[in-house]
Amino acid sequence: MRSILIIGAGKSASSLVRFLLKASSKEDLHIIIGDISIDNARSLTADHPNAKAMQLDIFDKANRQEAIQSADIVISMLPARFHMEVAKDCVKFNKNMVTASYVSKEMEALDAEVKEKGLTFMNEIGVDPGIDHMSAMQVIDRIRSQGGKMLLFESFTGGLVAPESDDNLWNYKFTWNPRNVVVAGQGGAAEFIQAGQYKYIPYQRLFRRTEFLSIPKYGRFEGLANRNSLAYRSIYGLENIPTIYRGTLRRIGFSKAWNVFVQLGLTDDTYAMQHTEQMSYRSFVNSFLPYSPTDSVELKLRLSLKIDQDDLIWDKLVELDIFNSEKIIGLKNATPAQALQKILEDKWTLKPEDKDMIVMYHKFGFELNGERRQIDSTMVSIGEDQTYTAMAKTVGLPVGIAALKILNGEIKKPGVLRPIFPEIYNPILKSLEDYDIKFEETEKEFIGYNTDQLN
Numbered sequence: 001m002r003s004i005l006i007i008g009a010g011k012s013a014s015s016l017v018r019f020l021l022k023a024s025s026k027e028d029l030h031i032i033i034g035d036i037s038i039d040n041a042r043s044l045t046a047d048h049p050n051a052k053a054m055q056l057d058i059f060d061k062a063n064r065q066e067a068i069q070s071a072d073i074v075i076s077m078l079p080a081r082f083h084m085e086v087a088k089d090c091v092k093f094n095k096n097m098v099t100a101s102y103v104s105k106e107m108e109a110l111d112a113e114v115k116e117k118g119l120t121f122m123n124e125i126g127v128d129p130g131i132d133h134m135s136a137m138q139v140i141d142r143i144r145s146q147g148g149k150m151l152l153f154e155s156f157t158g159g160l161v162a163p164e165s166d167d168n169l170w171n172y173k174f175t176w177n178p179r180n181v182v183v184a185g186q187g188g189a190a191e192f193i194q195a196g197q198y199k200y201i202p203y204q205r206l207f208r209r210t211e212f213l214s215i216p217k218y219g220r221f222e223g224l225a226n227r228n229s230l231a232y233r234s235i236y237g238l239e240n241i242p243t244i245y246r247g248t249l250r251r252i253g254f255s256k257a258w259n260v261f262v263q264l265g266l267t268d269d270t271y272a273m274q275h276t277e278q279m280s281y282r283s284f285v286n287s288f289l290p291y292s293p294t295d296s297v298e299l300k301l302r303l304s305l306k307i308d309q310d311d312l313i314w315d316k317l318v319e320l321d322i323f324n325s326e327k328i329i330g331l332k333n334a335t336p337a338q339a340l341q342k343i344l345e346d347k348w349t350l351k352p353e354d355k356d357m358i359v360m361y362h363k364f365g366f367e368l369n370g371e372r373r374q375i376d377s378t379m380v381s382i383g384e385d386q387t388y389t390a391m392a393k394t395v396g397l398p399v400g401i402a403a404l405k406i407l408n409g410e411i412k413k414p415g416v417l418r419p420i421f422p423e424i425y426n427p428i429l430k431s432l433e434d435y436d437i438k439f440e441e442t443e444k445e446f447i448g449y450n451t452d453q454l455n
Contacts, residue, residue: 008077016396100126152365158249
């Protein structure tokens with residue numbers, strides 16, 4: 001049998017493992033799931049005859065190398081910062097590799113050696129990055145093949161709660177790593193270009209600069225800018241495009257309320273607080289407010305941020321129970337961001353029966369045969385439950401499909417890759433349609449931006 005080694009048995013691995021196990025008999029596969037926790041690995045094998053769980057510590061060199069040497073292909077579902085330990089061994093032992101993570105500078109540096117050995121290291125093959133690359137490049141390449149000139153590309157992705165499980169005022173629950181949600185947007189200004197003008201949004205203003213858009217059947221959303229949209233000009237071959245903007249989707253009103261945490265400093269992850277293991281939620285919030293011998297924490301917060309008591313933002317804050325004097329942070333020397341994450345996880349963790357939702361929206365503006373046109377392309381995927389989420393599905397299925405196609409010799413392109421080439425994205429997108437991951441397009445006249453009114 002052909003052996004596929006999956007390293008990492010986290011939340012995003014559930015749909016990946018199920019896909020490969022379902023294909024295992026027909027494709028003659030033996031799936032080995034390695035994780036620092038043998039229990040996590042075993043929970044995914046489901047006692048399948050073609051699966052094996054093993055304890056695997058990637059910092060145990062002998063253990064790691066033995067597992068990689070025995071595999072025909074390696075899938076790393078580890079946090080991005082740990083991929084290089086695996087990648088170097090894959091080069092050493094001539095193994096193809098697949099990850100869903102962004103290509104790091106260290107991974108890019110392996111490109112020449114990977115090509116020399118004829119190996120394929122497929123990266124950025126999850127949902128975002130991944131499905132966003134493939135679906136965008138398919139339309140961009142189609143427009144260019146017809147002789148069109150790209151004028152605008154905007155792309156948004158959101159991991160959200162599905163409408164049937166949307167039971168809080170924020171219209172949000174965690175569908176991926178909560179820490180990444182809490183610290184999103186930090187570390188530099190968002191950079192993009194609109195109508196030829198470079199734009200920058202510093203973190204303290206990020207959640208007040210949003211763009212509204214609608215998804216058929218699912219209503220209105222708001223998009224806030226990602227850190228660096230400009231890098232995608234070279235990745236997509238759009239170096240001279242006047243407008244390129246990438247962002248994150250939330251339901252309308254989320255960003256304005258989240259901005260309260262930003263302005264208070266609750267999302268800061270750069271310093272540790274004192275005695276947080278004994279600190280109540282109420283004391284945590286009070287730590288960031290002015291001292292007053294008479295005013296309550298609630299009143300001080302409303303006065304500091306000018307929030308009316310009948311404002312929906314106030315109801316959202318109260319719903320999170322942040323003024324509770326009995327609930328304890330319980331984390332030693334937590335940063336503000338870590339403490340806030342603890343509070344939010346109490347309210348925003350998916351229940352066992354909850355369903356999540358992935359929403360993706362692309363906007364393409366172009367000129368073709370003297371006409372200016374716009375294509376809007378949207379995709380919505382709904383999860384099954386707390387385990388087989390839409391997030392796990394849209395991350396895991398592209399990873400699994402790519403790994404199988406590389407193993408079968410259907411994808412042969414060598415190097416450290418992203419799925420931006422037709423011979424890669426076309427067959428994978430076609431396969432994803434079998435799992436109801438597909439895009440709907442509408443076309444209309446492209447109006448563009450009035451450059452005198454850009455903000």
